[in-house]
Amino acid sequence: MHVAFVSGGKDSYYAIYRYGLGVDMGLMLLYEFPRPSPHILNLGKSVKTLLLSSIPVLITRVNKGREFQETVEILRKVGANVVIAGDVYIEDHLKYMERLAKEIGAKLVEPLWGLDPVEVLHKELEVGIKPLIIGCVNGLSKWLGVELSLDNVDSFIGFTKxxxxxxxxxxxxxxxxxxxxxxxxxxxxxxxxxxxxYGDYIILRLI
Incomplete structure (x- = not known):
């Protein structure tokens, strides 16, 4: 069972595409955060984009303080033997995923790990991924609701830098x-x- 951690966003999507062997299931975990997640506030759209990609999705909430153990239990129940994630450079994220995979005896695949972030963004757009910005810090407010493309990505990269x-x-x-x-x-x-x-963060509501 090949299980990918998904959100409906560009990086987890590109990780599945780059993996290239297909996935049997997308796992979407709902965490308890002080600030709402744009993916959870737009859960219908987050799930629908995956279903439009023929990726079955399991959605489940994990309780604060028990996220690791509950995720292990979920992965064991579905029989995951390969886990796919879209981390790029944050070491703590990678170590967490490595712990999960080791705990259930699964192989961890991180197709984007170690790549240059700017290169990843360009590659995502070059393969035809069309991402819509649905949440951002206030400094990026002019880009909220913008569909990133090869036409505007260099301007976006310059703005963020x-x-x-x-x-x-x-x-x-x-x-x-x-x-x-x-x-x-x-x-x-x-x-x-x-x-x-939500404080210094703004989120779109979509239907």
Whole structure:
């Protein structure tokens, strides 16, 4: 059973595409955060974009303080023997995934690990991934609701670098939902119905 950690965003999507062997299931975990996740506030769209990519999705909430053990239990129940994730450079994330895989005796595959973030963003767009920015720090507010493309990505990268922000958003500086890509059977359609502020972070509500 090949299980991929998914969110509906560009990096987990690209990790599955780059893995190239297909996945049997996407696992979407709902964590308890002080600030809502753009993927959870737009859960319907986050899930639908994966279903449009023929990726079955298991969604489950994990309790604060028990995230690791509950994730282990889920992976064991579904019989995961290969785990795929989209981490790029954050060592703590990689170590956490390595612990999970070791605990269940599974192989961990991190297709994006060690790649240059700017290169990853370019590659995602070059293969046809169309990400919509659905949440971001206030400094990126002009890009909220923008669909990233090869036409505007260099401008976006320059803007983020001037702010001292990772252009890939690996630390949560912004989040996306994939509207279409090489795994999609159809385009994810959407309408923006609200913009919500949570401290220094702003999130779109989509239907």
């Amino acid at each position: 001037n702010l001292g922000i990772d252009p890939l958003g690996e630390r949560g500086e912004y989040h996306t939902v994939v509207l279409s890509g090489p795994l999609h059977k159809d385009v994810l359609r959407y309408k923006v119905v609200a913009t919500e502020s």
